[in-house]
Amino acid sequence: MAVLKAINGHTGCGRIKDYLEKGGRALLRDFFNLSWDEIEDKGLDAALKDEVDWAQEMDALRRDYGNDTPWKGQRAITFRHYVISPDSGDNIGLEGLRELTHAWVRKHFSDYQVAVVYHDDNGQRIPHAHIVVNNTNLETGRRLHIPNALDMNRSLQEVARARGLTAFDNEMPKGRVGRSDPRTPPRPRTRWATYINKAERGILDAGAYSWVSDIRNRVSVAKVLSRNEGEFMRILELMEVDVAENSAKASREDWIFSLADEPSRKVSGERLGMTFGKIALTERFERIGSYHPDAASSRAILSMATDAVEINDVAELGSLAKAVETNARYSIGSSADYGSRIETLQRRMEREAGSKAAAKCAERIQELVEAREYASRHSLVPDEVPARRHQSTGSNRWQYEPQRSGSRTQGAARGSSAARLNSRERQQEGRNR
Structure with missing residues (x-):
């Protein structure tokens, strides 16, 4: 199914244009209601599109109508940025994506200036479309009324289905048993990405061992390293965590995690936080742009994690998990990314000095500083972003098996990990017979 993401813009379009087109990353650009129009100028020399400065044209129109000024005390939404990411199973090419995108844009934004920039800078090299819609209606001069995100996504599914592509069912999910209104999806336990209740917080503050934190x-x-459910389950086995489905009577589907050597200590994913639940994790695996460390970093992280589990070094595992989560939250691909993220937060902190937002920026800066120090100490992040490869081979291939050093050889470690995986697979085969 095609996935739609929507982001509000509050500045001029120059920055989003630079981001989308820097380094020659744009595969192609399409324009509507600008000095080039895909409908009116069809058949003309497409090289003329290179002369279009769509950011400047959008900014000028918006300024002429006064639509970049605050509205009712709130910052103006100067543009709307949508991202259409097609399903990898559809094997859609660039031209197929263009046709899908054109249809959706013409359906909703025929009276607005629109620039579409196509990328394929994800791990699978699947093309996706970035759509920038200026906030000014060309007919009325009024600001764009921001459509309901759910309705826009439903519309995209209809357009995709009409073209024979896989699509979400636009009917409201019925959820599980126990809801007064079966059409209403049940609410998650918490909206916090990571949830620590008072009891667990008290244990951690006292410096004692919390098996819930250990599982988390x-x-x-595992969730940062995994690209699909199969990898997730295999890495959890290496981490000596067992996984089971929760009760069919529960209001929401979820996984139950437990320690392999202490099966009575079990906790549901959403009890650990929203991002640890089955629903959120499944969406992460399906999302094209999900963060993942590069192959070398992934092997180093898994090696450190399994070593910590084997010798029961809870503190080291906690520090590693915190650094990995921070890297994922801020999309850290190289050592230089830490500095750029910190600089951005520092500028925001200066703008909003004395506010709660400034205090939050300070917390995030400290998180990044600690993650940078930890990653540098253990060589978990490359100095530069690795060159993109169409096909990974040899040492650049990400493997589930950690490469250890010390008393155990790398070959022995891989053999041990493989044995554990083979054992699990044999058990599964036995149950299926």
Whole structure:
């Protein structure tokens, strides 16, 4: 199914244009209601599109109508940025994505200036479309009324289905048993990405061992390293965590995590935080742009994590999980990314000095500083973003098996990990017979 993401813009379009087109990353650009129009100028020399400065044209129109000024005391939404990411199973090419995008844009934004920039800078090299819609209606001069995000996504599914592509069912999910209104999806236990209740907080503040935190740290490593459910389950096995489905009578689907050597200590994913639940994790695996460390970093992280589990070094595992989660939250691909993220937060903190937002920026800066120090100490992040490869081979291939050093050889470690995986697979085969 095609996935739609919507982001509000509050500045001029120059920055979003630079971001989308820097380094020659744009595969192609399409324009509507600008000095080039895909409908009116069809058949003309497409090289003329190179002369279009769409950011400048959008900013000028918006300024002429006064639509970049605050509205009712709130910052103006100067543009709307949508991202259409097609399903990898559809095997859609660039031209197919263009046709899908054109249809959706013409359906909703025929009276607005629109620039579409296509990328394929994800791990699978699947093309996706960035759509920038100026906030000014060309007919009325009024500001764009921001459509309901759910309705826009439903519309995209209809357009995709009409073209034979897979699509979400636009009917409201019925949820599970126990809801007064079966059409209403049940609410998650918490909206916090990571949830620590008072009891667990008290244990941690006292410096004592919390098996709930131990499980959360192991799952943190697994979810960042995994690209699909199969990898997630295999890495959890290496981390000595067992997984089971929750009760069919529960209001929401979820996984139950437990320590392999203490099966009575079990906790549901959403009890650990929203991002640890089955629903959120499944969406993460399906999302094209999900963060993942590069292959070398992934092997180093898994090696450190399994070593910590094997010798029961809870503190080291906690530090590793915290650093990995921070890297994922801020999309850290190289050492230089830490500095740029910190600088951005510092500028915001200066603008909003004395506010709660400034205090939050300070917390985030400290998180990044600690993650940078930890990653540098253990060589978990490359100095530069690795060159993109169409096909990974040899040492650049990400493997589930950690490469250890010390008393155990790398070959022995891989053999041990493989044995554990083979054992699990044999058990599964036995149950299926």
